[in-house]
Amino acid sequence: MGFQKVTWNFLEAGHGKGPADGVGAAIKRQADAIVAQGIDIPNGKVLYEKLRDQPSSVQLMYVTEEEIERMDSVLPEDLITIKGTMQIHQIVSTRPGDISWRVLSCFCSEPQICQCFGLQHVEQPGAQRAQRPESALGPPIPTLKSQDITLLHEGLIGSWCVVRYDGNPYTGLIQDVNSENGALVKTMSRIGKNRWYWPMNDDIIWYQPEDVLRLVPEPQPVTKRHMMLDPLVWEEVLTEFDCE
Numbered sequence: 726m727g728f729q730k731v732t733w734n735f736l737e738a739g740h741g742k743g744p745a746d747g748v749g750a751a752i753k754r755q756a757d758a759i760v761a762q763g764i765d766i767p768n769g770k771v772l773y774e775k776l777r778d779q780p781s782s783v784q785l786m787y788v789t790e791e792e793i794e795r796m797d798s799v800l801p802e803d804l805i806t807i808k809g810t811m812q813i814h815q816i817v818s819t820r821p822g823d824i825s826w827r828v829l830s831c832f833c834s835e836p837q838i839c840q841c842f843g844l845q846h847v848e849q850p851g852a853q854r855a856q857r858p859e860s861a862l863g864p865p866i867p868t869l870k871s872q873d874i875t876l877l878h879e880g881l882i883g884s885w886c887v888v889r890y891d892g893n894p895y896t897g898l899i900q901d902v903n904s905e906n907g908a909l910v911k912t913m914s915r916i917g918k919n920r921w922y923w924p925m926n927d928d929i930i931w932y933q934p935e936d937v938l939r940l941v942p943e944p945q946p947v948t949k950r951h952m953m954l955d956p957l958v959w960e961e962v963l964t965e966f967d968c969e
């Protein structure tokens with residue numbers, strides 16, 4: 726899929742996993758609260774839909790049975806079994822079919838892969854052959870260009886967005902979010918069509934939730950001083966405004 730390198734790092738089973746446990750517990754509490762309101766949660770789909778409608782910074786994804794089966798069908802038949810997977814806490818791979826693993830994670834020689842903690846290695850010839858058949862994985866996922874903001878939450882802090890000020894669009898970075906005041910956004914100034922620059926003095930004010938319109942990808946530099954939003958994104962933004 727174009728990744729240069731991947732590493733999976735597994736936390737110790739049953740030991741204080743802090744944030745990961747916290748997220749699980751928060752979701753469980755929310756689900757309990759929904760049931761306590763007399764709403765039934767008979768399956769995963771309903772759980773996902775109900776939780777998705779709750780204000781939360783936890784990002785949820787629903788994986789269907791078919792998606793799991795589609796992935797299964799892509800796996801080659803002749804995969805080599807790696808013994809003792811319960812002991813493994815780090816897996817590293819730099820190309821398809823090549824897997825290294827060890828009992829503890831180590832990053833001491835990044836971006837090089839070190840040999841610490843008895844790094845072991847195996848080639849999975851079958852996995853190298855397993856390309857990415859589009860038919861098996863379904864239609865390609867469309868690139869997310871920009872995204873409506875329906876609900877402001879703390880997870881959006883640090884994201885690029887477009888706000889409305891005095892009837893005009895401004896792009897900027899979300900600094901803070903507050904359920905009553907909306908979002909604190911540091912905006913760029915615009916010159917001409919879709920040319921943006923940071924003003925001499927920071928432009929940071931609170932915007933009402935209805936004026937915080939869309940999440941957008943980070944603007945890209947076009948000259949030394951100016952940046953631009955992806956033209957398609959800018960077009961999407963303009964459909965909500967009467968300007969050029």
Ligand SMILES: [Zn+2]
Pocket residue numbers: 831832833834839840841
């Ligand atoms: Zn190391």
